[in-house]
Amino acid sequence: MTLNQYLRRAWPLYVMIVPGIIFVLLFRYYPMYGVVIAFQDFSPAKGFANSPWIGWENFEFLFSLPEFSRILTNTVLIAVAKIVADQIGAIILALLLNEARKLLFRRTIQTLVYLPHFLSWIVLGGILLDILAPHGILNQAIGNFGIDKQLFLGSNSWFRGTVIISGFWKNVGFSTIVYLAALTAINPVLHEAAAIDGAGRFRRIWHITLPGIRPTIVLLAALSLGDVLQAGFEQILTLYSPAVYRTGDIIDTYVYRVGLVSAQYSLAGAVGLFKSFIGFFLIVLSYWLADRYAGYRIF
Amino acid sequence: MIREQKLSSRLFDGFNYIFLTAFAILCLAPMVHIFAVSLSGRAPATAGFVSFFPLDFTIENYQEVMGSRTFLRSFMISVARVLTGTSLNMALVILTAYPLSKTPRVFKGRNLFMWFFVFAMLFDGGLIPSFLVVRSLGLLNTLGSLILPNAVPIFSVILMMNFFRDVPKELEESALIDGASHWKVLWFIYIPLSLPAIATLTLFAAVNHWNAWFDGLIFMTDNANYPMQTFLRTVVVELDLTNVGIDPRDLQRLSDRAIRGAQIIVATVPILVVYPFLQRYFISGIKLGAIKE
Numbered sequence: 001m002t003l004n005q006y007l008r009r010a011w012p013l014y015v016m017i018v019p020g021i022i023f024v025l026l027f028r029y030y031p032m033y034g035v036v037i038a039f040q041d042f043s044p045a046k047g048f049a050n051s052p053w054i055g056w057e058n059f060e061f062l063f064s065l066p067e068f069s070r071i072l073t074n075t076v077l078i079a080v081a082k083i084v085a086d087q088i089g090a091i092i093l094a095l096l097l098n099e100a101r102k103l104l105f106r107r108t109i110q111t112l113v114y115l116p117h118f119l120s121w122i123v124l125g126g127i128l129l130d131i132l133a134p135h136g137i138l139n140q141a142i143g144n145f146g147i148d149k150q151l152f153l154g155s156n157s158w159f160r161g162t163v164i165i166s167g168f169w170k171n172v173g174f175s176t177i178v179y180l181a182a183l184t185a186i187n188p189v190l191h192e193a194a195a196i197d198g199a200g201r202f203r204r205i206w207h208i209t210l211p212g213i214r215p216t217i218v219l220l221a222a223l224s225l226g227d228v229l230q231a232g233f234e235q236i237l238t239l240y241s242p243a244v245y246r247t248g249d250i251i252d253t254y255v256y257r258v259g260l261v262s263a264q265y266s267l268a269g270a271v272g273l274f275k276s277f278i279g280f281f282l283i284v285l286s287y288w289l290a291d292r293y294a295g296y297r298i299f
Numbered sequence: 300m301i302r303e304q305k306l307s308s309r310l311f312d313g314f315n316y317i318f319l320t321a322f323a324i325l326c327l328a329p330m331v332h333i334f335a336v337s338l339s340g341r342a343p344a345t346a347g348f349v350s351f352f353p354l355d356f357t358i359e360n361y362q363e364v365m366g367s368r369t370f371l372r373s374f375m376i377s378v379a380r381v382l383t384g385t386s387l388n389m390a391l392v393i394l395t396a397y398p399l400s401k402t403p404r405v406f407k408g409r410n411l412f413m414w415f416f417v418f419a420m421l422f423d424g425g426l427i428p429s430f431l432v433v434r435s436l437g438l439l440n441t442l443g444s445l446i447l448p449n450a451v452p453i454f455s456v457i458l459m460m461n462f463f464r465d466v467p468k469e470l471e472e473s474a475l476i477d478g479a480s481h482w483k484v485l486w487f488i489y490i491p492l493s494l495p496a497i498a499t500l501t502l503f504a505a506v507n508h509w510n511a512w513f514d515g516l517i518f519m520t521d522n523a524n525y526p527m528q529t530f531l532r533t534v535v536v537e538l539d540l541t542n543v544g545i546d547p548r549d550l551q552r553l554s555d556r557a558i559r560g561a562q563i564i565v566a567t568v569p570i571l572v573v574y575p576f577l578q579r580y581f582i583s584g585i586k587l588g589a590i591k592e
Contacts, residue, residue: 006407012481013398013406020395020451021415027432027448028419034428047435048428093322096315105316111578112323115330118570118577120510122528126535126563127329130336130556135347137332169326201308234513238536252426259427260517272425280422298417298457 038270058270067254071271075250078160078231082167083224089172091217094179095209099201113173121170125238128166129153159244166239167232178220179213186212219294225286229279251275330567337361337560344557360561367553370562372523373530376442380526381508384446388504389497391451396459397485420453430517444518445511445526452507455500462496463489499580502573509569531566535559 033048038058040051062068093113100106116124131137132152139149152162190208199207233252240248251271259268290296331351336344340355348354364370395416403409429448438444470488479487490497515529522533534553553562 009475010406010481013401016394016481016485017398017412020391020456021412023391023447023450024416024419024453026436027429027450028424031424031428031432032422034424034431037428037431044431044434048431096319099311099315100319101312105319109319109323111574113326114578115574116326118506118510118574119567120512120528122510122512122531122536123563123566126531126559127333129536130560131329131332137347137350140347173326200305201311237513238532255426260430265427265431269425269427272427276423276425283421 035269035273035276037266038273040266042266042269044265054266058266059274062267062270062274067249068271070246071249071251071254074160074248075229075231075252078163078236078248078250079228081160081164082232083227085164085168086171086175087217087220087224089168090175090179091213093172094176094183094213095205097176097180098183098209099205110173110176113176115173116170117174119170121234121238124166124170125235128162128239132162153239154241154243156244156247159240159248163232163236163239163248167235170235179216182213182216183209215294219290219296222289222293223286223296225289226279226283228282229275333560333563336557337564339557341555341557344560345555360555360557361565363558364553364561364565370527370530370553373525373527374565376524377509377527379442380445380511381505383442384450384508385501385505387446387450388452388455388508389501392455392459392500392504393485393490393497395451395456396463397481397489399456400460400463416451416453416456420457433518439518440521440524445514446508448514452504455504459493459496459500462493466492495580498576502577502580506570506573506577527566531562535562 036048037051039053039055040048041054042048042051046052097106097109100109133139134149134151138152143149150158152158186209190212191204194204194208229251231250231252233250233256236248236250237253237256240253252275255268255272255275258264258271287296287298328351332349335351335353336349337360338353338356338358339349340357341360343349343354398406399409399413399416401409433439433444433448438447466489470492471484474484474488475481510528512526512528512532515524515526516532519525519529522530525533553559
C-alpha cells in the first residue's frame with residue numbers, strides 16, 4: 001500500500017484528532033512548560049520566556065519555610081486517613097449490602113448513599129457549615145446529652161476529623177460500586193456447596209466472599225497510592241479558615257493562597273511543581289503495581 | 300438459594316437491615332435538615348428551632364431566591380456553561396476517541412498520539428501555570444475560561460475509546476469496502492452503537508460542569524460573571540459580603556439562614572432530576588472502562 005492509498009482512506013482520522021491535540025497542547029502542555037516559573041523570578045509582564053532565571057532559589061526558600069513541613073504533613077495525613085477510611089468503609093458496606101437479600105431494600109440504600117457523591121463541595125460545604133455551626137443542629141443534639149459545644153470546623157482538635165468524616169460521607173457509597181461489581185461475579189455455587197458442607201454465614205463470608213474480592217482490594221490499594229497527595233482541595237478550601245491552618249492547610253490550598261491571592265507566582269509555582277513531580281511518580285508507580293499485581297490496564 | 304435457619308444468621312440479618320437503614324438515614328439527614336430549614340419561616344430558622352420538619356411552613360424563601368436578579372444571573376451563566384461545555388466535551392471525546400480506537404496499522408502514529416494524551420493526564424502543570432496560560436490567552440471573565448481548559452476530558456476519551464474497540468469490526472470493514480469514509484463509519488455505525496456510553500459520559504460531563512466552582516472563582520475577576528456554584532460560595536460558604544461588588548442589599552437578603560438553605564436546595568435540584576438516569580448508567584459506565592481487563 002503506497003502512502004497515497006493509505007492517506008486516501010486514513011486522512012479523516014488525522015483531521016478528527018487535531019482539535020483534541022490543539023486543546024491539550026494549549027491547556028495541558030503549555031502549562032507544563034509554564035512550570036519554569038518555579039526557577040524564575042516570574043513577572044506576568046515578561047511571561048514564561050523572558051522572566052529572569054534564578055535557579056533553585058525558590059525551592060531553597062520554600063524548604064526553609066516552617067509552613068512547608070506543615071502543609072506536607074497535613075496533606076499526607078489527611079489523604080492517607082481518607083483512603084484508609086474510604087476503602088475499609090466501602091468493603092464493609094459492600095459486604096453488608098451483598099448480604100441483604102431484598103433487592104428493593106438494597107437498591108434504595110444504594111440510591112441514598114451514592115447521592116452525596118454527585119453534589120458539589122459548595123453544596124455539601126454549605127450544609128456542613130450550617131449543621132456544624134456553634135448553634136447548629138449537631139451541637140444542639142449533643143447539648144441534649146450534656147456535652148459542651150464543639151467547634152467542629154474552627155478548632156484544630158476537630159478539623160482533620162471533620163474533613164475525614166465528611167469526605168467519607170461524600171465518597172464511601174460511590175466507592176462500594178467497584179466492590180459490589182466484584183461481589184456479583186462470585187459464583188453462587190461456591191456458597192451453596194459450602195452451606196451443604198455445614199459452613200455457617202460468617203465462615204462463608206470469610207472463606208468465600210472476602211477471597212473473591214481480594215483481587216479488587218489489591219487493585220484499589222495499588223491505585224490509591226496515586227492519591228496520597230490528594231487531600232481534597234475543593235473540600236478543604238470550602239471548609240477551612242485561618243484558625244485551622246495548623247492542622248488543615250494542605251499543599252493545594254497553600255498554592256492557591258500564595259499564588260493566586262498574594263500573587264507570589266514563582267513561590268507557588270515551586271510548591272506546585274514539587275507536588276506535580278512527586279504526584280507523577282506516585283501515579284506511574286500505582287499504575288505499574290496495578291498492572292503487576294492485578295493485571296489492570298487503563299487502555 | 301440458601302435458606303438461613305440458624306438463630307445467629309437471622310440475628311445477623313436483622314442487625315444488617317437496621318444498620319444499613321440507619322447508615323442511609325445518617326447520610327441523608329443533613330440534606331433533609333437543610334430542606335426543612337429552607338421551607339421554614341425566617342424567625343424559627345434563624346433561632347435554630349427547626350430540625351427535620353419545617354416550622355411556619357412557607358415557600359417565601361424560594362420566591363426570594365428566584366426573585367433575586369443576582370442569583371438568577373449566576374443561574375443562567377451556569378445553564379449556559381452546562382449546555383456549551385457539555386456539547387464541546389462530547390464532540391471532542393468522540394472525535395478523539397475514534398481514531399485512538401484504531402490499531403496502529405489502520406491509524407499510523409496511533410501509539411504516539413495515545414501517549415501524548417496519557418502523559419497529559421498523568422502530569423499536571425499545576426494551578427499557577429494553568430491560571431497564567433488562561434490569563435495570557437485573554438480568557439478571564441469569559442465563558443471560554445470555564446469550558447475551554449477542560450474541553451478534552453482525557454479519562455472520558457479513554458473510556459469512550461475502550462467502548463469503541465468493542466464495536467464488531469465486521470460492520471466497519473464491510474462499510475469501508477463499500478466505499479464509506481471514516482466520517483460515515485463513525486456517524487452511522489459507531490455513534491448509534493455507543494449511545495449508552497455516550498449518554499453516560501454526557502451526564503457525567505454535565506454534572507461536572509454544573510458542580511464546578513473553583514475555575515469560576517479564579518477566572519472571573521468580576522463577580523458579576525460568577526456561575527451559580529461560585530456565587531453560592533460567596534453567600535453560603537464565605538459569608539463575607541464585603542468583597543462582593545454586586546448589589547449589597549440583594550446579598551444581605553440572600554445570606555439569611557433560611558434563604559441560604561433555599562439556595563442550596565435550588566443548586567441540588569438539577570442533580571436530583573438527572574440522578575435516576577445517572578444511576579441507571581453509571582454502573583455500566585464504570586464497567587466500560589475502569590475495571591476492564
